Amino acid sequence: MTDRLFEEAWRHVRVTRDGPVVEVQLHRPQARNALDNAHMEELTEVARLLRLRADVLAVILKGADTYFSAGADLKAAGERARPTLMQTREAIMRGPDLCKAWEEIEAVTIAAIEGYCIGGACALVVACDFRIMGKSAYVRLPEVPLGMNMSWRTLPRLVALIGPSRAKQFVMFGEAADAARCADWGMCDELVDDGQALTAARAWAAKVAALPPLPVRMTKEAVTAIAAANAHASIYMDRDQFLLASRSSDYREGVQAFLEKRKPQFKGD
Structure with a gap:
């Protein structure tokens, strides 16, 4: 019997394993690991194959x-013909x-x-259980300054992690939160030297793998259900x-300004 998770010729992800620990690489x-449709579909399929293993x-x-990733691929989005609603x-x-799909993986992510x-x-990383960051790493949500709302069902997860006021700051202003701030806010679970995030993540995974798996999964499911x-x-x-938002003039101006590397001029239209 073939194991599609490890034998599939994935185009935009790499899947490897070491015993009970699986590594998925963008x-x-x-x-720059920007997420176009094909990339997202592969990452989703990998997560679904992992879900109940x-x-x-x-x-x-x-x-x-x-x-890690430059985020959604705005250039690819701009090249597509205008679809219907x-x-x-x-x-x-x-x-x-x-x-x-990543939130629903029963194993610890x-x-x-x-x-x-x-x-x-x-x-995507907010949908995981834990986040380990190199000291020069940073996260940013640029959607609002680009003229769109923050979607992907992310806000409840973000509020559960960092609270409503910090979530508003992070989303509204679109400013980068460095690793130290993420650690202070509770979005980063361990702050390490640059180049050591994967090593630390492997240590966390080994700690998880040494625990009895049933209560670990029960705990994850219960805490996630309570938070969400x-x-x-x-x-x-x-x-x-x-x-x-995507039908507004401000959205078109925000994306165009981003691609042209200039300051946008919003009009509330």
Whole structure:
């Protein structure tokens, strides 16, 4: 019987294992691991294949040695023909589905973050159980300054991690939060020297793998359920909010200014 998780010829991810620990690497170096549709679909499929595996006790999510991911691929988005509202509404579930798939993995998930982790990639690591960061790493959500809302069903997870005031700061201003601030806020579980995030994540995974697996999974499920008890009711409209925002002149101006490396001029339209 073949094991698709390890034998599939994935294009944009690398999947390896060491006993009960699986490592999943974002691998789209030509685009700084930016998340286009194909990349998100592969990451989602990998997570779904991992979800109920009893032989996997911990999963490490990692990027490149000096960066994690540049986030959603805005250049690829700009190259597509303008879809209908229905097509867009269907397509923008890729991000929420990706984060949900990683949140639902029963094994403990650990993100090892070096360098920048931006936008959708930040949403992805927030959906993991733990985050280990090199001291020069940072996370950033640039969506609001680009003229869109923060979607991907991320806000409840973020509020549960860092609280409402810090979540508002982080999302509204779109400013980078360095590793030290993330540790202070509770978004980073261990701060390490640059280049050591993966080593530390492997140590966490080994600690998890040494524990009795059933109560570990029960604890993860219970804590996640408590933290997300009202999540769906509070955030289910975020993709329709994105539909509205993405039809605005401010959204087009924000993305164009980003691509042209200039300051945007917003008009509230």
